[in-house]
Amino acid sequence: xxxxxxxxxxxxxxxxxxxxxxxxxERVKKILGYFDILDKANIEGEEVPVQQxxxxxxxxxxYVAFEDPLIQQLKNYRDSYVRAxxxx
Amino acid sequence: xSLGISxxxxxxxxxxxxxxxxxxxxxxxxHIKKVEPKLxxxxxxxxxALEQARAIxxxxxxxxxxxAFYGMPISIKDNICIKGGKTTCASRMLENYTAPYDxxxxxxxxxxxAVIIGKTNLDEFAMGVATEFSAFGPSKNPWDTEYVxxxxxxxxxxxxxxxxxxxxxxxxxxxxxxxxxxxxxxxxLKPTYGLVSRYGLVSYANSIEQIGPMxxxxxxxxxxxxxxxxxxxxxxxxxxxxxQDYLSGIDSGISGKKIGIIKEMSSGSGLDSTVASxxxxxxxxxxxxxxxxxxxxxDMVEYTVATYYVLTTAEAGSNLSRYDNLRYGYDLDSEGxxxxxxxxxxxxxxxxxxxxRMILGGFVPSAGFAGKxxxxxxxxxxxxKKQIEAAFSKCDFLISPTxxxxxxxxxxxxxxxxxxxxADINTVTANLTGVPAISVxxxxxxxxPVGIQIHANLLQEKQLLQxxxxxxxxxxxxxxxx
Numbered sequence: 001x002x003x004x005x006x007x008x009x010x011x012x013x014x015x016x017x018x019x020x021x022x023x024x025x026e027r028v029k030k031i032l033g034y035f036d037i038l039d040k041a042n043i044e045g046e047e048v049p050v051q052q053x054x055x056x057x058x059x060x061x062x063y064v065a066f067e068d069p070l071i072q073q074l075k076n077y078r079d080s081y082v083r084a085x086x087x088x
Numbered sequence: 089x090s091l092g093i094s095x096x097x098x099x100x101x102x103x104x105x106x107x108x109x110x111x112x113x114x115x116x117x118x119h120i121k122k123v124e125p126k127l128x129x130x131x132x133x134x135x136x137a138l139e140q141a142r143a144i145x146x147x148x149x150x151x152x153x154x155x156a157f158y159g160m161p162i163s164i165k166d167n168i169c170i171k172g173g174k175t176t177c178a179s180r181m182l183e184n185y186t187a188p189y190d191x192x193x194x195x196x197x198x199x200x201x202a203v204i205i206g207k208t209n210l211d212e213f214a215m216g217v218a219t220e221f222s223a224f225g226p227s228k229n230p231w232d233t234e235y236v237x238x239x240x241x242x243x244x245x246x247x248x249x250x251x252x253x254x255x256x257x258x259x260x261x262x263x264x265x266x267x268x269x270x271x272x273x274x275x276x277l278k279p280t281y282g283l284v285s286r287y288g289l290v291s292y293a294n295s296i297e298q299i300g301p302m303x304x305x306x307x308x309x310x311x312x313x314x315x316x317x318x319x320x321x322x323x324x325x326x327x328x329x330x331x332q333d334y335l336s337g338i339d340s341g342i343s344g345k346k347i348g349i350i351k352e353m354s355s356g357s358g359l360d361s362t363v364a365s366x367x368x369x370x371x372x373x374x375x376x377x378x379x380x381x382x383x384x385x386x387d388m389v390e391y392t393v394a395t396y397y398v399l400t401t402a403e404a405g406s407n408l409s410r411y412d413n414l415r416y417g418y419d420l421d422s423e424g425x426x427x428x429x430x431x432x433x434x435x436x437x438x439x440x441x442x443x444x445r446m447i448l449g450g451f452v453p454s455a456g457f458a459g460k461x462x463x464x465x466x467x468x469x470x471x472x473k474k475q476i477e478a479a480f481s482k483c484d485f486l487i488s489p490t491x492x493x494x495x496x497x498x499x500x501x502x503x504x505x506x507x508x509x510x511a512d513i514n515t516v517t518a519n520l521t522g523v524p525a526i527s528v529x530x531x532x533x534x535x536x537p538v539g540i541q542i543h544a545n546l547l548q549e550k551q552l553l554q555x556x557x558x559x560x561x562x563x564x565x566x567x568x569x570x
Binding site for chain 1: 188388393394395412414415422423425429431436444447448449450452460464465466467469470473505506509
C-alpha cells in the first residue's frame with residue numbers, strides 16, 4: 001500500500017514543492033491505485049524488452065560542432081560560467 | 089476562392105494560376121483574425137507569412153523551381169522548434185524560450201516552400217486530451233465551442249478544422265494527433281515509430297512518440313508525410329523509407345483486404361452508444377468496399393492505459409528534469425535561495441498535470457516500486473507487441489473507434505485525471521507497439537464528430553493511407569459551422 005509519506009518522499013527527491021499537497025496526493029494515490037491493474041496481467045515468461053543496434057548502424061565516431069547558439073539561452077551566463085544558487 | 093480547399097486543390101490552383109500564395113495567405117490571416125477570439129488555435133503567429141508568400145509567388149511567376157507546397161499555410165504544434173521563434177510547449181516554464189535551431193520537420197517544410205502560419209496550442213508539454221492544461225487557455229472545438237477539441241494537439245486540429253491552415257503538424261505520444269483529429273472531424277496520422285525525425289520536438293516520452301501530419305483530407309496527409317518522412321542524422325531512431333511516395337496509388341482501394349475489429353477497443357461499458365453505432369456503419373462501409381471483416385482479440389489492451397502512463401510518466405520525469413531554471417526557465421533571481429529550494433520554486437511554474445506526472449514519474453521507477461510498476465509495464469508492452477504481430481499475420485488492418493467517447497464539455501473531466509486517462513484506451517496501443525494508426529472522420533452526430541481508427545503493420549503507411557482514403561470516400565461530412 002502506497003502511503004502519503006512515500007509520495008511526499010518522492011516529490012522531495014524530484015524537487016517538487018507544491019501547494020495544496022493533499023489534493024495532489026489524493027489524485028496521485030488514486031492513479032497509482034489504478035496501476036494495480038497490472039498485477040492481474042498474465043505476463044509470465046515475458047522479458048523486459050531491450051533495444052539492440054548493430055555497431056555498423058551507428059554514426060561515425062567523429063566530433064561535429066553544434067553551430068547554433070544554444071549557450072545564449074542561458075540567462076546568468078558570464079565568462080563561460082553559469083551562475084547558480086549556492087549549494088549547501 | 090474557399091479556404092476549405094484541399095492541399096491538392098491548392099497546389100493545382102497555384103499551378104494553373106487561379107490563385108496566388110499571397111492571396112490565399114492574406115485571406116487566411118484575415119480569417120484567423122476573425123475566428124481566433126472564439127477558437128484560440130494558436131499561441132503565436134508568423135509575422136512574415138505574407139512576405140514569404142509573396143517571395144514564393146515571385147518564384148512561380150519567374151518559372152523557377154518551387155517547392156512542393158507552393159506557399160501553402162501550414163501550422164505547427166508549439167512543442168516543435170522553429171529557429172528564432174518562441175517554442176512554449178504551452179508552459180509558463182518556456183514562456184520566453186526562443187529555439188536556437190529548426191526541427192528537422194520544419195527545415196523540410198521550409199525547403200519545400202511551405203508558409204508556416206503559426207504555432208498551435210496544446211496541453212502543457214503535450215500532456216492531456218483537451219488542451220485544458222495549456223497555460224495560455226484552452227482551444228475550442230469549432231463544431232461547438234462549449235466542447236473540448238481533444239488533445240494534446242488540439243490547437244493543430246482546430247486550426248485545420250477551423251480553416252485557419254490547410255495542414256498541421258502535431259505530435260502523438262498516446263493519441264495526441266488522432267484524438268483531436270477525431271474530436272474535430274479531421275484526418276490525423278501517427279506514423280511508424282522512427283518514420284519521422286523527432287529532432288527539434290520537445291521530448292515528453294521519446295521512446296514512443298512521433299510527429300504526425302493532420303489535414304482535412306487523407307490525400308493531404310499523405311502529401312505532408314511524403315515531405316517529412318525519412319532518415320535524419322540528427323535522430324538515430326529514424327528509418328530510411330527509400331523516399332516512398334504515399335500519395336501515388338492512394339485510390340487503389342481495399343478489395344480483398346482482411347480487416348480485424350479489435351474486440352477490446354470496440355465493445356464494453358466504456359464505449360459510448362453513439363460512437364458504437366457510427367463504428368458499425370464504418371464496418372458496413374468496409375464490407376461494401378470488398379474487405380473481409382473478422383474479430384481479433386488483443387487481451388493485453390485492458391492493461392495498456394496503466395502501462396502507457398507508467399512508461400510515459402517515468403520518461404517524462406527524466407525528460408522534464410532539465411527544466412531547472414538554470415538552462416531553461418523564467419526570471420527568478422538565484423540570489424537568496426539555496427540550490428534545492430531554488431529548483432523546487434522554479435518548478436512551481438509547471439501546471440497541475442505536469443506536476444502530477446513528474447511525481448508519478450519519480451514514483452514508478454523508484455527503488456521498492458519499480459518491480460510493481462515499471463518492470464510489469466515493460467513486460468505488458470512486450471506481450472502486446474507479440475499479440476499485435478500475430479494479429480497482423482492474419483489481417484492487413486486493425487480497426488476501432490479512435491476514441492471510445494464523444495467530445496466532452498470543458499471542465500467535465502479536468503478534476504478526474506483517471507477518467508481523462510481512460511479516454512486514451514484505443515490510441516495508446518499504436519504508440520506502445522510502434523505501428524502506424526490513422527483517424528478518419530466518419531460522421532458528425534448531433535453536432536459532434538466521430539472518427540474511425542485504422543492500424544497497419546510497421547512501415548505499411550502506404551497501404552494504411554489507401555484504406556483511409558477508401559473509407560473517406562464512403563462518407564460525406566457536413567461543413568463546419570464557423
